[in-house]
Amino acid sequence: MVILYTITIQKTMNFHTRKWIKPEDLNPNGSLFGGSLLKWIDEEAAIYAIIQLDNQKVVTKYISEINFVSSAIQGDIIEMGMEVVAFGRTSLTLRCHVRNKITRMSILSIEKLVFVNLDQEGVPAPHGKREVSYIKDRFEAEK
Numbered sequence: 284m285v286i287l288y289t290i291t292i293q294k295t296m297n298f299h300t301r302k303w304i305k306p307e308d309l310n311p312n313g314s315l316f317g318g319s320l321l322k323w324i325d326e327e328a329a330i331y332a333i334i335q336l337d338n339q340k341v342v343t344k345y346i347s348e349i350n351f352v353s354s355a356i357q358g359d360i361i362e363m364g365m366e367v368v369a370f371g372r373t374s375l376t377l378r379c380h381v382r383n384k385i386t387r388m389s390i391l392s393i394e395k396l397v398f399v400n401l402d403q404e405g406v407p408a409p410h411g412k413r414e415v416s417y418i419k420d421r422f423e424a425e426k
């Protein structure tokens with residue numbers, strides 16, 4: 284069941300970042316510390332939002348419930364996938380999936396991570412984006 288979910292999710296998500304689980308990433312039980320994983324997810328999602336909104340002043344507004352369905356141990360390799368759920372007026376909503384490349388198990392999914400686009404004063408500002416774009420395409424458009 285878990286493995287099937289991993290396979291179906293692959294088609295729409297962009298898995299950009301992998302992490303190699305090291306001793307400093309473990310909790311006292313010897314498995315991946317959830318706090319480390321959440322920090323990586325927040326950063327990965329923020330980078331995704333910054334690139335999509337083309338603005339470095341973006342903040343995390345809301346993260347929906349997190350269900351850790353399996354874990355990782357030292358030496359495992361995990362990868363984090365992001366996809367856009369919705370472009371709002373000032374916000375961008377992402378979905379995240381993390382999976383273990385070694386065990387082929389899902390680690391967690393987060394249905395909603397909401398980022399808000401800010402102006403120079405730190406006030407929510409319309410971002411004007413409506414669809415996903417890729418940096419590669421932007422470079423090619425500038426040639």
Ligand SMILES: CC(C)(COP(=O)(O)OP(=O)(O)OC[C@H]1O[C@@H](n2cnc3c(N)ncnc32)[C@H](O)[C@@H]1OP(=O)(O)O)[C@@H](O)C(=O)NCCC(=O)NCCS
Nearest residue numbers: 341342343344345370371372373374375397399405406407
């Ligand atoms: C981000 C912040 C400026 C937004 O302020 P705000 O008064 O809630 O702003 P708004 O009510 O205009 O909402 C901004 C957007 O967030 C969305 N939003 C607000 N609360 C939300 C919630 N609980 N869930 C989902 N989306 C939400 C709104 O729908 C709006 O999106 P839209 O313009 O696309 O419709 C303010 O809440 C803040 O500074 N929060 C702290 C952020 C932070 O420190 N993050 C951690 C470090 S990065």
